[in-house]
Amino acid sequence: MLIKVFGSTVFGVDATTITIEVNIDKGIGYHLVGLPDNAIKESSYRIAAALKNNEYNFPGKKITINMAPADLRKEGSAYDLTIAIGILVASGQITAEEVGQYIIMGELSLDGNLQPIRGALSIAIKAKEEGFKGFFLPKQNVKEAAIVAGLDVYGVENIKEVIDFFEGNGTLEPTVINTREEFYKTLEFPEFDFAEVRGQESIKRCMEIAAAGGHNVILIGPPGAGKTMLAKRIPSILPPMTLWEALETTKIHSVAGKVKDSGLMNQRPFRSPHHSASSVSLVGGGSYPQPGEISLAHNGVLFLDELPEFKREVLEVMRQPLEDREVTISRAKFTITYPSSFMLVASMNPSPGGYFNDPNAPVSSSPSEMQRYLSKISGPLLDRIDIHIEVTPVPFDQLSEKRNGESSAEIRKRVTSAREIQSERFKSYEYIHYNAQMTTRQIRTYCQLDETSLQLLKSAMERLNLSARAYDRILKVSRTIADLDNSEAVNSNHIAEAIQYRSLDREGWLG
Template sequence: MLIKTFGSAVQGVSAYTITVEVSVSAGTKYFLVGLPDNAVKESEQRIESALKQYGYKIPRQKIVINMAPADIRKEGSSYDLTIAMGILAASGQISDEKVSSYMIMGELSLDGSLRPIKGVLPIAIQARKEGFKGFILPAQNAQEAAIVNNLEVIGVNNILEAIEFLDGARQIEPLVINTRELFSNTADQYAADFSDVQGQENIKRALEIAAAGGHNLIMIGPPGAGKTMLAKRLPSILPPLSMHEALETTKIHSVAGKLGEATSLLTTRPYRSPHHTISDVALVGGGGVPQPGEISLSHNGVLFLDELPEFKRTVLEVMRQPLEERRVTISRAKTSIDFPANFMLVASMNPCPCGYYNDPSKECVCGPGVVQRYLNKVSGPLLDRIDLHVEVTPVTFDEMTATRKAEKSAAVRERVMQAREVQTQRFSEMPQIHSNAMMPSQMVKEVCQINEAGRTLLKTAMERLGLSARAYDRILKVSRTIADLAASEDIKIEHLAEAIQYRSLDREGWAG
């Protein structure tokens, strides 16, 4: 008897359906074909042990299992339940009436219980798209799949529950989640708030500009000045995620297996802070089975690199292309996978190895040329792609002990959202552009027009600082954001002057 069951494979952040054809006929031996990897081949032992726990068995007949399309490699242990249900239906141990109506996925333990799997959200989206009635999967993953509406999500704890459900002996109520309600109830719940930060008003202003225009930012200052603390609070002033952004971000975390059992939908912007010992593959993504890296996990959020010069040079250089193109392409001999990577880069660094170069209160002990060599660990092309360079100075005792409450993140976010609304209208005919930072060079001339006084000021700055053409574009984009925050249609000279001052690392005086 021939039975078809359906599973799914994830490639990048998209899923495609795998048809598992099971034929049980006279003869002996067990054949599993269709380019399975070792984890799939080992499913026979897991299935046999799991079925024995509940009085079922793999029949001692000729069993041929084909996983189609046969030219695509099938990887992982999540096909255990798919294959097991196919064997039971093809051998007449359960009814075959419902089997082909459901997407079935899950990894089996030897005792018949089910382990959670990765990539559930893209699989559920694909299952609904292809018209499946429902999705049978481990109960631990049910919350994640249930955010896809118009799809019955049947969470099971063990193989017996799946057998009895498909055989009609057990009723399992589909898990239903009101996605809109969940999204509105949990959106923008951040533990850290700008009101916790005393002083540092100039840095808060720079972070507000960065958030309003989606600009990359680097903070330079001595240890303990508050660089990390300020970076952690940046997501709290970014505009709330839209439903589309939330689903897109959740898909990436689902594929990487980063969603917890209780998490179904990411409703706050991700904040990723990898250690400086990270490898280039872990940062950008890749591996034998291409997985998203930290760059993609921070999609629609913030990637914070603390102590930037301590990262390996190769790690920093792989970020240059994703910063420009806002996606990561992993190329292999037979395939090429794109992971989205629309993130804000926020970096921090000490000005020198000891940390106190240019510090007003402590003396730098670094020798001649040491400061310049330290700064040269970060390449010029990478610094060119960072729009705002900000010097952070330590907070004074009077500022730390002040009783006046600082401005809350919610108030700053309101101004940021108003500036983003202006940009949304500006780029309404270009859906791929969402903020000033994403403007291509040809559009900068059109959108960021300046008067004669502004041109003179910018020319002087370009000559004195030795700025590149890319830095010129960055200054214009930042000045456009500053004008948006001020609700000004034109870029005024004060907007341009403020944007120019955010090029600290281009100035003389950092030469060491």
């Protein structure tokens, strides 16, 4: 008897429906075709044990299973439940007339219990698009899949529940989630707050500007100055995620198997990979393609601590994603694209010893050591960082203050207001939403300077030996400062403040 059941595979961040044809005929054998990997080939052992432990038989006949489309490689153990149900129906052990109207996915334990799968949200979205009636999956994944409205999503703990459903004996009910209600109900404020930061008022101002315009930022300062502490608090002042951003972010984390029990992610991600990370772990890919850190940071913050300690080739692979807001991974057998619109926050010591220009420094570095250290950051990468902030240690009298500083909630209000101005400004552009994304054309349109501002910028570039790359960056940042001031025009005071945030372009830093 021939029966068709349906599963799904995730390629990139999108799913593709897989038709699993199960044919049982006279003879003996188990034949699995359609480019399955080893985990799928081993499924017969798990399925046989799970069926026996739930009082069903693994047919002692010739079983042929085809996974179509046959030219697409299938990976992982999530097809166990799909194949098992197909075998039961094809062998006549259960009757399931509507089995073809459902997507069925799940890894089987030997007792028939189900283990979680990856990409549940992407699979549910595809199932709805293709008109399937429902989706059976492990209970651990049900909340992320139930985000999709208009699809019956059933979270199951054991294969017996699925069998009982198709035979009309069970009480299994679909999980229903009001996505908007769930999004706002679980909305919490981030753990870290700028109110806990003592001193560093000028640095907080820089962070506010960076968050308001979506600017990439680098923090330069000696060990213990508070670079990491400040970076961890940036998500607390970023504008709240929209529902669309939350769905988009959840989809990526679902593919990577990193969605927590809450289902829908409503906090901006903060990713902080170690400096020993490889280029594949950073941008994604691998023999079984997975999103990397820059995609997991989509709509959030990617923090690279001790930037010069990262391998240069690892940092260089970020140049295209920083520019295009997506990363394309090309291999001989596949090409996939992951979204990667993130805010880069990096930190570094000013020298190998960490105490450059500090008269009280215990260790000093030679000019050649300095040059070697700083040259690890290439000009093209630095060109994509708008704001350079010098972080200095906080004096004891400020550290010992009992009064809290301005809270993240108060800063966030100003940042959100500035972002709303930018959203209105760029509403006619499909891929530009905030100032950091402006191209040269938009810079010339929205950052026009009067004669006083133009002369100030010219004087600063000549006197401070600022590089040519600084010009557009200063204009972008000054546009954001003007938005925070609710100013239609970019004035000389906005230009003057933006000039301060180009430390690494000055003579004596990068040569």
